[in-house]
Amino acid sequence: MQSDNSIIKEIFKGLSFSNEEIKIIESVFFKEVYKKGTVLLKAGDYVDKQYYILEGCLRSYHIDNHGREYTVQFGIKDWWMSDYTAFFSTSKAIMNIEVLKNATLYRLTKEHKEYLYTKIPRIESFFRKKLERAFAAFQERILSxxxxxxxxxxxxxxxTYPNIEKSIKNYxxxxxxxxxxxxxSRIRKELSIN
Incomplete structure (x- = not known):
């Protein structure tokens, strides 16, 4: 990661770091830029990375045995994305991740994340709180x-996703x-009438 405290402050909102800690973080985060249409992850892949979305829009989806796609999540600015079932286990990916709008991401591997936990323990608390909120959101989505x-x-x-409709396809x-x-289309028409 190029030295830019503002990116670190954006990624880790609410935390402050010493210069030494910033160097540690910079050593394990890697900036990557992707064009619309890029597939970051395919079902069956080994998963050891997660991505912080600085700009752009991503989609995670599953394809069933009949070829039908099920979009599970959209990733927008300030969100994290991966196939977490595979990331937190030794199983292969069950999700695909596609770039829907040109994206600037910061990649963090599982190994580097663990390294940050040992070097800067409050980062572990930061990620735990993120996971708790994400788990609650997924549970609400299932109930919905x-x-x-x-x-x-x-x-x-x-x-949940204001202004995203301009960036993604209806399907x-x-x-x-x-x-x-x-x-x-019918729902949109009904809502615009009311």
């Missing part, structure tokens, strides 16, 4: 998918919501 009508899920999507949104693109 099971119990709410599609129009309510769409409204929640817009709240990505529909697959995230678990509906068809025709249903998405």
């Amino acid at each position: 998918s099971l119990s709410q009508p599609a129009s309510k899920r769409y409204i929640n999507f817009i709240k 990505h949104i529909a697959s995230y919501l678990g509906i068809t693109t025709e249903s998405l």
Whole structure:
């Protein structure tokens, strides 16, 4: 990572670091720039990286045995992304990650993350709190998918991902919501009338 305290402050909001700690962090974070359409991860890959999104938009999705895509998450500015099932275990990836809008990312490997935990212990607390919030959000998303009508899920999507619709295709949104693109169009029409 090139020396830029502002990026470190952005990634680790709320934490402050000594110059020595900043050098440690810079030694393990790597800036990567990707074009729209790049696939960062494919199902079946070994996963030892996670990405902090500085700019752009990513999508994680699963493809079932019939070739149907299920969008699980969109990654936008200030979000972290990986296939966490594989990242936290020894299993292979079950997700694919695609760049939907040109992206600037900071890559952190599992090994380097553990290194940061030992060198700067408060970073472990930072990541634990991030994971707790992410777990709660995923649980809410599951409950929403099971119990709410599609129009309510769409409204929640817009709240979670404001302004993202300009960057992604309708079928990505529909697959995230678990509906068809025709249903998405109908919902948008109904909501614009009200």
